[in-house]
Amino acid sequence: MSDFSLADLAQIIASKRGADAARSYTKSLFEAGTPRIAKKFGEEAVETVIAAMEGDRKNLTSEAADTLYHLLVLLEAGGVALAEVLAELETRTVQSGHAEKASRGERK
């Protein structure tokens, strides 16, 4: 296994801001705008769900990759750094998911 990370992919995606849309799918997504990117993300997420439900391991891997890629493009378009999402996840590591959900009501 290589040490390729989501941070590496996020960096590649950010670097495509100045690319030519005819040569870069990422740039064409940026040009299409957030609603289009969000729609693609939703489609890939649904395809991931279907692959999981069908127990298709190979497709699940491939659709999960599509989903993660489109999520990173969506974050970049929304001005949210992957590091911010990871920091949010890190704050949650001190408690269980059940406790985190219960605390959401307290925060409002």
Ligand SMILES: N=c1c2ncn([C@@H]3O[C@H](COP(=O)(O)OP(=O)(O)OP(=O)(O)O)[C@@H](O)[C@H]3O)c2ncn1[C@@H]1O[C@H](COP(=O)(O)O)[C@@H](O)[C@H]1O
């Ligand atoms: N990881 C990905 C990646 N995963 C999926 N995709 C693209 O996401 C699209 C998947 O959507 P679909 O299968 O629905 O494809 P489609 O029918 O062509 O899409 P639409 O016509 O509906 O827009 C395909 O075009 C894939 O090529 C990706 N495109 C780019 N990357 C990464 O981004 C880098 C930069 O890519 P460019 O911006 O194209 O240079 C690449 O080197 C990769 O590292």
